[in-house]
Amino acid sequence: MPLSASAAKIGLRRHGAMASAMGAAEEDGITVTYSYPRPVSLGPDGTVVLLAIDDVHLEAKVALFAVPRIDEAAFLVASVSNTTAEPLPAGRAELYRDGVFIGQAETGPVPAGGEAAIPFGAVDGIRLDWMLLAGESGDDEEHTLFSSRRATHYQEQAMQFSIEDLTGEPVEVTALYALPYSEQAELRVSVDTEPAPNVLDWENSRGVGAWTLSLDPGEKKIVYIEVEMSWPKAEKMELGPTLDWWP
Numbered sequence: 001m002p003l004s005a006s007a008a009k010i011g012l013r014r015h016g017a018m019a020s021a022m023g024a025a026e027e028d029g030i031t032v033t034y035s036y037p038r039p040v041s042l043g044p045d046g047t048v049v050l051l052a053i054d055d056v057h058l059e060a061k062v063a064l065f066a067v068p069r070i071d072e073a074a075f076l077v078a079s080v081s082n083t084t085a086e087p088l089p090a091g092r093a094e095l096y097r098d099g100v101f102i103g104q105a106e107t108g109p110v111p112a113g114g115e116a117a118i119p120f121g122a123v124d125g126i127r128l129d130w131m132l133l134a135g136e137s138g139d140d141e142e143h144t145l146f147s148s149r150r151a152t153h154y155q156e157q158a159m160q161f162s163i164e165d166l167t168g169e170p171v172e173v174t175a176l177y178a179l180p181y182s183e184q185a186e187l188r189v190s191v192d193t194e195p196a197p198n199v200l201d202w203e204n205s206r207g208v209g210a211w212t213l214s215l216d217p218g219e220k221k222i223v224y225i226e227v228e229m230s231w232p233k234a235e236k237m238e239l240g241p242t243l244d245w246w247p
Contacts, residue, residue: 065077125167165218
């Protein structure tokens with residue numbers, strides 16, 4: 001199943017039995033009223049009837065996203081821009097990938113000129129893995145300007161995640177990982193990664209690193225992360241007696 005932005009064919013349509021006529025939209029400020037041109041019969045069995053209020057074709061950009069810490073496969077996401085002059089109402093959509101029905105999703109309203117991200121399911125051929133390599137914690141002493149020693153507590157963690165392409169074709173995957181950061185002056189956080197993320201604070205999410213990885217068929221790429229935290233042992237920080245951080 002093609003995964004590249006140029007080859008993948010995706011589509012959605014509203015859920016229910018389709019009535020063939022088209023409706024007309026009338027805008028009044030933030031309110032949109034649709035007038036349907038003919039009566040519609042509703043059956044007594046509760047079957048949902050879908051009224052076609054418009055036929056809109058929008059260009060979509062597809063991308064693969066991975067969260068290796070919690071998932072085992074990447075996900076295909078389509079980003080669309082509403083290039084029409086009317087808002088697209090919310091509703092339940094039927095999702096198709098390469099002409100194959102893959103499920104349903106609730107879609108929110110999209111204003112004119114707005115954008116929406118629609119998930120199109122997992123891609124099992126892109127395997128994700130995460131592993132904790134080493135962990136250590138304990139007490140240490142450091143020299144300061146006004147005193148020869150100060151007791152500190154430290155915690156170190158080393159981990160890795162990998163992405164493997166088993167789809168049989170080249171892919172590009174954006175891997176997301178939440179990296180720790182400090183909001184307190186006494187808590188020192190050092191993060192080293194190899195390679196470095198392409199974007200830090202991805203989409204204004206503080207601490208989230210994003211790696212854009214291009215993989216050939218059968219290729220696996222690994223990202224290494226090392227985190228070191230230290231804080232004064234005598235200080236009563238809002239961390240409890242010890243800091244327990246699990247990557």
